Amino acid sequence: MSMTIGTAAATTQLSASAPSQDAAPEDDSYELEIRPRRGWISVDWAEMSYFRELLYFLIWRDVKVRYKQTALGVAWAVLVPVLNMMIFTVIFGNFAGVKNDLPVGMSYPVFVYAGLLPWTFFSSAISLGGLSLVASQTLISKIYFPRLFVPASAVGGALVDLLISFGVMVALLAWYHVMPTWSVLALIPLLLLLLLASLGIAFALSALTVTYRDFRFIVQFMVQAWMFVSPVIYPVRIVPPRYQWALALNPMCGIIDGVRSALLGRLQPWHPMNLAISAATSIALFVFGLYYFRKTERRFADIA
Amino acid sequence: MISVEGIGKSYRLGMAAHRHASFRDALTGVLTSPLRRLRDLAETGTEEDTFWALRDVCFEVQRGEVLGVVGRNGAGKSTLLKVLSRITEPTEGRVRLRGRVASLLEVGTGFHPELSGRENIYLNGSILGMRKEEITRKFDEIVAFAEIEKFLDTPVKRYSSGMYVRLAFAVAAHLEPEILIVDEVLAVGDVQFQKKCLGKMKEVATGGGRTVLFVSHNMAAVRSLCQRGVMLEGGRLTLDASAEECVARYVAGAVDGELQAREVFSRPSCASIWMKSATIYSNDEPSAVVPMGSDITLEVEFATEHPIQYPRLGIVIATAEGENLLGTSARYQPTFELDEPVTGGTIRCKFGAVPLLARRYVVTLYFGDHFCDSHTVQSALTFEVTEQDLWGMGKAPPSRDSLMYWPAKFSFEPSEAALQEVVG
Numbered sequence: 204m205s206m207t208i209g210t211a212a213a214t215t216q217l218s219a220s221a222p223s224q225d226a227a228p229e230d231d232s233y234e235l236e237i238r239p240r241r242g243w244i245s246v247d248w249a250e251m252s253y254f255r256e257l258l259y260f261l262i263w264r265d266v267k268v269r270y271k272q273t274a275l276g277v278a279w280a281v282l283v284p285v286l287n288m289m290i291f292t293v294i295f296g297n298f299a300g301v302k303n304d305l306p307v308g309m310s311y312p313v314f315v316y317a318g319l320l321p322w323t324f325f326s327s328a329i330s331l332g333g334l335s336l337v338a339s340q341t342l343i344s345k346i347y348f349p350r351l352f353v354p355a356s357a358v359g360g361a362l363v364d365l366l367i368s369f370g371v372m373v374a375l376l377a378w379y380h381v382m383p384t385w386s387v388l389a390l391i392p393l394l395l396l397l398l399l400a401s402l403g404i405a406f407a408l409s410a411l412t413v414t415y416r417d418f419r420f421i422v423q424f425m426v427q428a429w430m431f432v433s434p435v436i437y438p439v440r441i442v443p444p445r446y447q448w449a450l451a452l453n454p455m456c457g458i459i460d461g462v463r464s465a466l467l468g469r470l471q472p473w474h475p476m477n478l479a480i481s482a483a484t485s486i487a488l489f490v491f492g493l494y495y496f497r498k499t500e501r502r503f504a505d506i507a
Numbered sequence: 508m509i510s511v512e513g514i515g516k517s518y519r520l521g522m523a524a525h526r527h528a529s530f531r532d533a534l535t536g537v538l539t540s541p542l543r544r545l546r547d548l549a550e551t552g553t554e555e556d557t558f559w560a561l562r563d564v565c566f567e568v569q570r571g572e573v574l575g576v577v578g579r580n581g582a583g584k585s586t587l588l589k590v591l592s593r594i595t596e597p598t599e600g601r602v603r604l605r606g607r608v609a610s611l612l613e614v615g616t617g618f619h620p621e622l623s624g625r626e627n628i629y630l631n632g633s634i635l636g637m638r639k640e641e642i643t644r645k646f647d648e649i650v651a652f653a654e655i656e657k658f659l660d661t662p663v664k665r666y667s668s669g670m671y672v673r674l675a676f677a678v679a680a681h682l683e684p685e686i687l688i689v690d691e692v693l694a695v696g697d698v699q700f701q702k703k704c705l706g707k708m709k710e711v712a713t714g715g716g717r718t719v720l721f722v723s724h725n726m727a728a729v730r731s732l733c734q735r736g737v738m739l740e741g742g743r744l745t746l747d748a749s750a751e752e753c754v755a756r757y758v759a760g761a762v763d764g765e766l767q768a769r770e771v772f773s774r775p776s777c778a779s780i781w782m783k784s785a786t787i788y789s790n791d792e793p794s795a796v797v798p799m800g801s802d803i804t805l806e807v808e809f810a811t812e813h814p815i816q817y818p819r820l821g822i823v824i825a826t827a828e829g830e831n832l833l834g835t836s837a838r839y840q841p842t843f844e845l846d847e848p849v850t851g852g853t854i855r856c857k858f859g860a861v862p863l864l865a866r867r868y869v870v871t872l873y874f875g876d877h878f879c880d881s882h883t884v885q886s887a888l889t890f891e892v893t894e895q896d897l898w899g900m901g902k903a904p905p906s907r908d909s910l911m912y913w914p915a916k917f918s919f920e921p922s923e924a925a926l927q928e929v930v931g
Contacts (some may be wrong), residue, residue, distance in 0.1 A: 234605050
């Protein structure tokens with residue numbers, strides 16, 4: 204982290220360098236400069252692209268290690284949201300308040316699972332991501348690589364789980380005879396937003412946790428509280444329309460609601476205003492997390 | 508190739524208090540002393556509370572040169588390597604490098620105990636900066652070098668510590684960067700593997716015009732691998748000369764430097780079992796000056812995060828030049844038994860009268876549990892054996908030609924022929 208790559212030409216040279224090349228080294232444009240830096244630091248995309256294979260390996264390690272010692276293995280990626288769905292269905296499925304506000308013709312299990320899908324991803328991404336730097340202390344103090352990869356790989360690991368648990372969603376839709384429309388294509392931009400929001404929060408939390416160990420605990424409670432202000436178990440409609448913008452400041456509000464609209468087709472209308480507000484906060488969180496991380500990362504090796 | 512221009516790295520004292528700063532302190536800090544917080548944020552401390560681990564260090568390394576960095580513990584060697592390998596940012600000055608850099612500050616960085624040998628080769632290789640296809644290309648070579656063919660698909664947590672270290676070094680040894688930064692990684696494995704590593708290091712250093720920065724306490728290794736050397740003392744560069752000269756100065760420094768009977772160690776960042784201090788006793792008095800023939804005792808004070816049942820200490824005594832003389836370890840020798848697990852204490856190791864000649868010696872300490880070492884301190888203690896007329900002969904055993912004296916018993920038997928001659 205403590206280095207800038209001199210010029211734009213240098214970065215291309217760096218990424219082009221094959222390991223066994225002997226021709227290039229005398230080239231002047233091959234230069235790296237290490238010097239103290241102050242203030243906000245730009246994000247070195249070229250360097251991250253050079254190291255991209257490492258990101259892949261880190262995600263692969265996280266996923267592999269997570270399920271290696273469990274008896275049920277990857278099945279947990281499916282079991283966690285399914286069990287949650289069952290619990291919520293039993294507890295809230297027959298709640299008059301929730302039930303009456305559900306879109307007509309929608310059954311609660313489908314409704315709640317469609318919300319749990321992005322939520323389970325989000326909660327594990329930010330809690331694993333938040334702890335990721337502290338958990339990789341030895342790595343950080345012994346070797347250099349783009350530090351952003353540490354929380355990013357935790358988020359990537361959660362993404363693998365999300366893709367697996369999506370299979371259950373497909374099965375549920377078939378079981379309840381919900382016919383998807385072309386709006387399922389909206390899942391792709393929604394996933395992108397979800398990733399941006401999760402990455403931004405994971406970046407910020409991981410950097411904060413290194414400096415202030417209190418965040419280990421804060422994150423736990425934050426995730427719990429966050430779920431209640433997100434429309435996971437209840438529909439957005441239970442909040443009066445003129446206050447919905449406040450709910451939508453939470454990026455997960457627009458995203459969860461959007462995922463439902465995309466998946467459940469005609470059963471659930473879109474709320475474009477909420478989605479727009481949530482998209483804006485997602486992007487803002489991502490940019491903030493990214494730059495906050497960059498600003499603090501040069502101290503990680505000294506305080507980790 | 509590498510140009511280091513006035514590098515300095517300072518840590519604020521009280522950083523220790525800052526290290527695990529709690530959020531509450533930060534919050535109350537903002538409320539109670541906003542000015543102090545502002546100063547902290549600006550990251551400018553006053554002169555008194557800053558500690559310079561490295562200051563005004565300047566040198567250049569040419570392409571293909573192998574540079575040895577020598578210095579005592581705490582001289583700033585590790586900090587220099589961390590700055591050069593971009594792990595930590597310098598406080599002042601700048602470094603310019605040309606070429607792909609790989610640093611090896613530890614073997615097995617990023618190894619995961621749950622993953623198999625094969626998986627760890629890919630993971631570790633990629634962390635060290637290798638491309639996937641590059642790892643695949645060198646895979647067989649790495650496996651052969653590590654001698655672990657049969658255990659490729661076994662999780663490394665089931666490896667013996669020897670196998671683990673061999674695999675870790677093998678991956679690192681197959682890096683092909685233009686600039687290689689190495690910190691004391693040769694001190695691993697058994698003697699035979701160490702020789703193999705040294706050979707590989709030589710191959711890496713001499714072949715292909717690679718630039719290498721090599722830090723070691725092992726003067727023999729520095730002398731055989733490096734052409735040039737720099738010496739660090741108290742964070743400053745005090746000598747930039749040939750490797751021979753550096754080694755000579757280091758050894759002389761070890762001879763002239765002040766001796767301390769007790770050394771205090773800081774806890775390594777990742778160790779859950781660590782040594783707090785070590786003391787050397789000569790005839791039961793704490794002293795680093797040991798008259799020839801007196802009883803040597805070493806005491807190590809340790810602490811652990813969780814109670815352990817089998818604290819195990821290993822000790823190697825070497826000459827100041829880095830030649831290992833003798834070693835002892837509680838892993839293969841009878842040792843004390845504890846009734847219940849402990850989280851700290853002092854281990855005493857009595858050597859008795861070791862027949863050492865009048866010289867300086869350095870002690871390396873290895874500490875861990877029954878399975879592996881978790882804290883190693885190279886050159887933890889230095890002591891000096893002084894001449895003594897052991898047997899009232901008017902002279903002490905000379906230390907010119909050998910490493911030890913030996914109190915052998917001489918006796919005489921006249922030969923048959925000689926007897927007959929006398930009689931006849």
